[in-house]
Amino acid sequence: MIDTLRLSAEQATALVARGDVSAAELHRAYIDAIALRDPELHAYLTVCEEHDGGTGIPIALKDVISTKGIRTTAGSKILEGYRPVYDATVTERVRAAGMSLLGKTNTDEFAMGSSTENSAYGPTRNPWDPSRVPGGSGGGSAAAVAAGLAPWALGSDTGGSVKQPSALCGNVGLRPTYGTVSRYGIIAFASSLDQVGPVARNVRDCALLYSIIAGRDERDSTTVDVPAAVSLPEGDSLKGLRIGVPREMNSEEGVDPGVTAAVRTAIEQARALGAEVGECSLPKSVEYGMACYYLIAPAEASSNLARFDGVRYGFRADADDLTALYGRTRDQGFGDEPKRRIMLGTYALSAGYYDAYYGQAQKVRTLIRREHAEVFQKFDLIVSPTSPTIAFRFGEKAANPLAMYLSDIFTIPSCMAGLPGLSIPCGLSEGMPVGLQLIGPQFAENTLFRAGHALEQALAFDVVPGRLR
Ligand code: GLN
Numbered sequence: 001m002i003d004t005l006r007l008s009a010e011q012a013t014a015l016v017a018r019g020d021v022s023a024a025e026l027h028r029a030y031i032d033a034i035a036l037r038d039p040e041l042h043a044y045l046t047v048c049e050e051h052d053g054g055t056g057i058p059i060a061l062k063d064v065i066s067t068k069g070i071r072t073t074a075g076s077k078i079l080e081g082y083r084p085v086y087d088a089t090v091t092e093r094v095r096a097a098g099m100s101l102l103g104k105t106n107t108d109e110f111a112m113g114s115s116t117e118n119s120a121y122g123p124t125r126n127p128w129d130p131s132r133v134p135g136g137s138g139g140g141s142a143a144a145v146a147a148g149l150a151p152w153a154l155g156s157d158t159g160g161s162v163k164q165p166s167a168l169c170g171n172v173g174l175r176p177t178y179g180t181v182s183r184y185g186i187i188a189f190a191s192s193l194d195q196v197g198p199v200a201r202n203v204r205d206c207a208l209l210y211s212i213i214a215g216r217d218e219r220d221s222t223t224v225d226v227p228a229a230v231s232l233p234e235g236d237s238l239k240g241l242r243i244g245v246p247r248e249m250n251s252e253e254g255v256d257p258g259v260t261a262a263v264r265t266a267i268e269q270a271r272a273l274g275a276e277v278g279e280c281s282l283p284k285s286v287e288y289g290m291a292c293y294y295l296i297a298p299a300e301a302s303s304n305l306a307r308f309d310g311v312r313y314g315f316r317a318d319a320d321d322l323t324a325l326y327g328r329t330r331d332q333g334f335g336d337e338p339k340r341r342i343m344l345g346t347y348a349l350s351a352g353y354y355d356a357y358y359g360q361a362q363k364v365r366t367l368i369r370r371e372h373a374e375v376f377q378k379f380d381l382i383v384s385p386t387s388p389t390i391a392f393r394f395g396e397k398a399a400n401p402l403a404m405y406l407s408d409i410f411t412i413p414s415c416m417a418g419l420p421g422l423s424i425p426c427g428l429s430e431g432m433p434v435g436l437q438l439i440g441p442q443f444a445e446n447t448l449f450r451a452g453h454a455l456e457q458a459l460a461f462d463v464v465p466g467r468l469r
Contacts, residue, residue, distance in 0.1 A: 002029040005148035005464050009205040012057040012151045027051040027058050027100045034102070034149045037468075041125045043134075043144040046071045047103040056098030059209075060150035062141050063104040064111055065196070066185035067091050074187045075107040075119040075137075078333030079314035088185025089217045090154060090196050097212045102150050105140030109335045110305065111161055111189045113137050114407040117398045118337045126169060128432055128465040132391040135165030135407075141199045142169035146465055152200045152209050158189050159293050160387075160411030162197040163423040167386035167435020170425045170463050172206045172452065173199045175411075177442050178418035179224050181210075182217035190300035193293075193415055201463050203424060203452040204232050210445060227443050233453035239274035241451060243267075244379030247279055248286035249410050255388040258429025263385045266426040266436045269458045270383070270451070280375045280382065285368045285413035290405060292368065293412045295348045295361035302345030305338060340401065365416050372417045376441040381451060384410045386423040386435030414439045422448040425461040433461075 002021060015021050021029075031049050038044055045063050048070065061067060064074045066084035068091075073079040087095070095101075108118035116123040116139035124139045126132040127147035134143040138155030142165035145153050155162040157175040166173025174197045181196045188194060198209035211230035217223045245267060252260055271277050310316040310329030317328035334342070348357040375382060387407055397403040414421050419439055426436035436455070438448050462469075 002026065004029055004033045005468060007148070007151060008201050009057060009151040009208065016057060023055050023057070023100060024051040027102070030058050030102050030150060037147050038149060040130060041127060041143050041147055042122060043105055043124050043140045043147065043149055044103045045073060045075070045106050045121055045140065048101050052100050054095065054098050054100030057151055058102045059094050059099045060102045060105050060141060060144045060153040061091065062138050062153070062155045063107050064156050064187040065091055065154060066187070067101065067104065070101070070104065072104060072187070073121070074111065075109045075121060076334065076338070077120040077315055078308045078329070082314040084185070086185060089182035089219060090213045091185065093213050094154070105138070105144055105153060107140055108137035108337065110187065110301070110338050111137040111156055111158060112301070112337045112341055114160070114164055114404050115392070115397065116140065117394065118335060120335055123394065126391045127468060128170065129391065129467070132393050132432070133168070135168035135387070135391060137161040138199065139165045142166050142171050142173070145169070145171050145199050145201060146463070147468065152198060152205055154196055154213070155199050156186055156194055156196050157415065158193045158297060159415050160408035162199060163411045163421055163435070163437060164387050164408060166199050167423045167425070168391040168433065170433030170461070170465065171199050171201065172203050172425070173197060173423045174206050174210055174445070174448070175415065175421045176210060176214060176445060177420040179222050180214045180226050180443070182220040182223050184217055184219040188304040190297040191304065192300060193297060203449055203456050206422070207232050207449040228446060231446050231449070233449040236454045236457045237274050238270055238451060238454050241275045241381070242379045243270055243275045243277045244280035244375055244382040245277060246282045246375070246382055246384060248282055249384035255385060256390060256429060259385045259388060259390065259434050262427030262429055262434035263436055266455060266459060267383060269455060273454055273458060278379070280379060282371055282375060282413060285371050286409070288364050289368060289413040289416060290409055292361045292364040293416060294344065294405065295357050296365065298341040298345035299348045299358050300345070301338070302342045302349065305342055308333065368413055369417045372414065372419060380447055381438050381440045381444065384437050386411060386437040390429050390432040390434060410437060418442065420445050420448060422452050424452045424456055425463065426455070426459055427461065431466060
């Protein structure tokens with residue numbers, strides 16, 4: 001019996017390499033686990049039951065990642081039944097590494113949301129407590145990995161969609177430096193922010209998956225080659241590492257006391273492992289980050305989503321003429337959140353308001369970038385809670401977009417600055433996982449892996465959800 005709940009990707013790879021199980025048997029074990037638990041969790045929108053001939057271990061992909069011939073909906077009705085005619089670059093890369101595809105995971109519609117409640121196909125439940133959300137938008141990938149329904153997965157992160165669900169489900173999630181992973185074949189939300197990242201059960205797995213997907217891709221002109229080879233982290237010393245604790249992200253204001261307590265313990269642990277811990281400040285990033293994000297991301301989204309018109313992909317409404325076809329398809333095909341963002345974005349970009357909103361937000365984005373650069377003159381990385389709360393209950397924030405948006409208050413600033421961020425589980429509050437966010441300067445993924453791995457060893461968090469042990 002293969003216990004998918006306890007198997008890391010590294011262990012699974014070793015099992016297949018040694019010939020203890022075949023790639024097809026391993027794939028089957030995950031499909032069985034999906035059959036057992038996914039009816040309750042709904043982490044998957046599409047399951048690929050048949051083994052596709054991959055020679056290695058399996059993977060799950062968020063449903064914004066194009067997979068040739070396999071349904072890809074981005075959680076939207078407007079892409080109902082859409083089958084891409086090509087693979088995204090990251091899909092090609094995981095396949096080239098031998099991985100078989102387990103399926104496509106649930107997401108808030110067009111990756112807009114923090115709970116999966118915006119998915120047109122119904123929400124995913126948190127494996128730690130099914131009355132709670134798994135986070136979002138990549139809640140499907142996070143729930144799948146946490147519940148042993150995939151050894152690892154890929155998500156996409158615009159303002160926190162890899163880090164936040166990873167935190168809420170007790171996984172390790174990386175948002176890579178902008179430009180290190182190709183966006184070719186990713187259904188675009190906000191192109192200056194979107195970045196694909198791994199969701200895993202531990203930091204070494206996360207680093208390994210990152211090394212497989214990262215690197216220059218001619219088909220995405222924003223990509224670069226990763227300057228330093230990815231090193232799989234070992235050891236438990238943080239000697240010499242300077243860790244900054246941004247005051248505004250570690251105050252008690254607006255943060256669950258249980259989250260604050262777990263993060264403080266992790267920071268003490270870092271000190272005990274030899275890190276030099278000091279206070280720093282990111283005042284503008286925290287104060288203006290959200291407002292800035294909610295101008296820039298919707299502006300880009302309004303432009304990216306213009307391509308969904310019922311003519312070329314997915315859902316098409318009945319209509320007698322072309323204008324009515326466009327209008328009705330978009331009215332019936334998009335849910336409330338994409339519509340809200342299209343309206344916000346279109347407004348921010350309109351001639352009379354461009355300077356006041358979009359132009360201004362771009363300037364604030366530069367300030368956020370500079371503020372981070374300044375902090376990284378003195379520190380190798382900074383830490384904060386990934387999310388101010390543990391996983392919330394269904395419905396708790398769904399009726400109030402602003403409350404939902406605040407879920408990403410700590411993940412958004414570094415996304416705006418293009419910086420890499422890692423979330424690792426650092427403890428429990430009310431029996432639910434708490435995530436610790438580590439942010440580094442551009443291309444500092446190896447530092448994040450090293451620190452994350454050392455802390456992971458010291459904190460000894462059990463990633464198997466309590467109720468499934
Ligand atoms: N929750 C944020 C939003 O709704 C971030 C989503 C994401 O990173 N894709 O925009």
